[in-house]
Amino acid sequence: MRHFHFDHCHRTPRGEHEDGLSGGRGRGGRHGFGAGRVFGHGGLRFVLLQLIADKPSHGYELIKLIEERLGGSYAPSPGVVYPTLTLLEELGHLSVESGAEGGGRKRYTLTDSGREYLAANRETAESMMERLNGGVDGAGARGGRP
Incomplete structure (x- = not known):
């Protein structure tokens, strides 16, 4: 029996690093399933x-x-993204504006606290963005697109 790990799990699954980088690539899929x-x-x-x-x-x-x-190879599920955005809002890192221009959707903006948090974790944030853009394990878009 295989146990799937999501971002909301409290354990760090085998193959993942404490900085948030996964040890493997895999397709991931809509729900985070796959080889990595x-x-x-x-x-x-x-x-x-x-x-x-x-x-x-x-x-x-x-x-x-x-x-x-990520070149279409992975899309995080709304079931992971929206709770993460809510957590970041509760931590004071994001503010939310609801507006008619977005069809009533919430628009997220970084707060001063969020900017400080990013600055304090610059190395990890840069590693994540490098991974998103294909700089680590080739996880990013194919063909070297930014």
């Missing part, structure tokens, strides 16, 4: 924070951006 995971425990937090720091976004936009940067 793109992001290890907590790694998605840094990716979401950095993407939002670059451009305030809606959750769906973030999912699509990650999928695009």
Whole structure:
């Protein structure tokens, strides 16, 4: 019997590093299943924070951006992304605006606390973004696209 690990698990599964990098690549799939995971425990937090720091976004936009940067080989599920965004909001790293321009969707913006957290964890955040862009284990988009 195989046990699947998600970002909300408290244990670090075998093959993952404490910095959030997964030890293997694998396709991942919509629900994080597969031979390996793109992001290890907590790694998605840094990716979401950095993407939002670059451009305030809606959750769906973030999912699509990650999928695009990984060349379509992986898209994090809404069941992982939205709880992570909620956690980051509860930690004070994100603020949320609801607006008519986005069809009532929540738009996430980095707070001062979020900027400080990213700065304090710059090395991990950069590693996650490098992985997202294909710099680690070839996890990013094919053909060297940024």
